Amino acid sequence: MTLLIKNGTIVNADGSQKADVLIRHGKIVGIEKNVKSEIPPDKIIDASNCYIIPGGIDPHVHMHLPSPAGFSSDDFGSGSRAAIFGGTTTFIDFVTPKKGQTLSEAIKHRKSEAANCLANYSFHVSPVEWRDSMEDEIRDCVSNEGFRTFKVYMAYKDSIGLNDEVLLKVMKAVSKAGGMVTVHCEMGDEIEVLREKFAGENLLSPKYHPLSRPAEAEAKAVEKAIALAKTADCPLYIVHVSAGESLKHIRQAQKNGQQVFAETCPQYLLLDDSKYDGAFDQTAPFVMSPPLRKKSDNLALWRALGDGGLQTVGTDHCPFTLAQKRFGENDFRKIPNGAGGVEHRMALLFTYGVLEGKISLEQFVALTSTNAAKIFGFYPAKGLIAPGADADIVIWNPEKEGTISAKTHHQNCDISIFEGVKTKGAPELVIKTGIIVLEK
Ligand code: URP
Numbered sequence: 070m071t072l073l074i075k076n077g078t079i080v081n082a083d084g085s086q087k088a089d090v091l092i093r094h095g096k097i098v099g100i101e102k103n104v105k106s107e108i109p110p111d112k113i114i115d116a117s118n119c120y121i122i123p124g125g126i127d128p129h130v131h132m133h134l135p136s137p138a139g140f141s142s143d144d145f146g147s148g149s150r151a152a153i154f155g156g157t158t159t160f161i162d163f164v165t166p167k168k169g170q171t172l173s174e175a176i177k178h179r180k181s182e183a184a185n186c187l188a189n190y191s192f193h194v195s196p197v198e199w200r201d202s203m204e205d206e207i208r209d210c211v212s213n214e215g216f217r218t219f220k221v222y223m224a225y226k227d228s229i230g231l232n233d234e235v236l237l238k239v240m241k242a243v244s245k246a247g248g249m250v251t252v253h254c255e256m257g258d259e260i261e262v263l264r265e266k267f268a269g270e271n272l273l274s275p276k277y278h279p280l281s282r283p284a285e286a287e288a289k290a291v292e293k294a295i296a297l298a299k300t301a302d303c304p305l306y307i308v309h310v311s312a313g314e315s316l317k318h319i320r321q322a323q324k325n326g327q328q329v330f331a332e333t334c335p336q337y338l339l340l341d342d343s344k345y346d347g348a349f350d351q352t353a354p355f356v357m358s359p360p361l362r363k364k365s366d367n368l369a370l371w372r373a374l375g376d377g378g379l380q381t382v383g384t385d386h387c388p389f390t391l392a393q394k395r396f397g398e399n400d401f402r403k404i405p406n407g408a409g410g411v412e413h414r415m416a417l418l419f420t421y422g423v424l425e426g427k428i429s430l431e432q433f434v435a436l437t438s439t440n441a442a443k444i445f446g447f448y449p450a451k452g453l454i455a456p457g458a459d460a461d462i463v464i465w466n467p468e469k470e471g472t473i474s475a476k477t478h479h480q481n482c483d484i485s486i487f488e489g490v491k492t493k494g495a496p497e498l499v500i501k502t503g504i505i506v507l508e509k
């Protein structure tokens with residue numbers, strides 16, 4: 070299959086140019102003005118008035134995540150379809166083994182769950198305990214399975230969370246194997262004390278979810294994870310930063326030359342904790358960890374996207390239906406944590422970042438694909454429009470307007486935390502490894 074894209078503006082993280090893009094056998098083979106194809110293209114795509122950008126890479130999604138309220142409502146099929154509708158052609162999900170299960174057994178099982186995935190995908194692998202073989206299992210993941218990032222949780226201590234001693238062991242093993250640790254930073258024990266306190270006082274509505282997970286509990290965990298990673302000499306990636314206070318530790322570590330990368334998500338940029346005021350059905354959709362913060366945190370995170378303190382925007386896509394959220398109707402601790410967003414990451418960042426002058430067009434590309442490709446080892450095959458790169462391409466129409474709604478989105482969920490939010494900018498056409506997977 071040969072495709073020729075004409076009349077558009079190519080936008081990469083390091084600059085923009087007007088040129089044609091020639092695609093053959095899944096790869097970009099030529100970029101120049103009036104590029105010549107030896108064989109006639111199967112299709113000529115007119116990208117007039119549009120940007121030609123790398124397919125989005127969402128470094129943080131949870132498809133088909135098990136919870137006591139059932140699996141998160143998007144599986145790999147429906148979630149990847151929604152991702153593509155939003156211009157994301159690659160995402161990174163997670164392998165979370167059961168206790169006692171080896172990492173390689175868990176990877177095999179997770180791959181079978183991802184068999185219907187329509188997007189490119191990879192995994193972060195989660196050691197949820199320590200055992201004698203763990204160092205070898207981690208090395209095997211990197212050397213033989215091709216997965217080099219390991220996600221650990223400082224929260225959820227009663228299930229998948231790790232204590233500091235195990236966290237350090239994992240970081241040392243990952244460092245030795247040449248990988249990177251990604252961390253969910255929230256002080257698990259302190260949060261547990263607050264949750265128990267509120268429950269003891271019969272304060273069980275959704276608004277006690279954020280009150281039991283304060284910003285300081287995140288910032289303190291960020292500081293600790295950075296210190297442990299320094300001791301272990303392990304590259305560190307901090308997921309879903311929500312609190313402005315966390316940024317000072319991240320910036321300081323980066324200034325000191327430590328390999329520390331950090332991600333935020335659209336919900337932490339655009340929504341705030343006023344969403345927890347109201348009745349259960351209105352507030353439970355916003356129960357996620359970490360929770361929504363203050364408007365001042367939104368602003369601090371935007372600033373960090375603009376000045377390079379944060380490197381990526383993921384979604385932590387983990388939707389649950391209203392019926393599933395109602396599992397915690399009488400106790401916020403039972404509300405399944407998470408919300409959907411994989412479909413709207415790029416449109417939200419374009420609308421409220423680029424169009425409001427908070428980030429440039431090139432930064433938009435860096436934050437939605439290039440930086441993740443570099444951090445997670447996909448670059449220059451992904452995250453770049455250049456000869457030799459994979460033809461994962463979005464024709465982005467900057468004028469297309471929309472309003473997000475659960476009634477019209479493609480995520481498999483009857484609620485959306487962005488219900489009613491207006492967007493400007495959307496994919497007109499999406500190509501995944503040389504194949505058109507969306508055409509509007
Ligand atoms: O609330 C969230 N974020 N749910 C998904 C699991 C996690 O903690 O990342």
Ligand code: ZN
Pocket residue numbers: 129131385
């Ligand atoms: Zn997550």
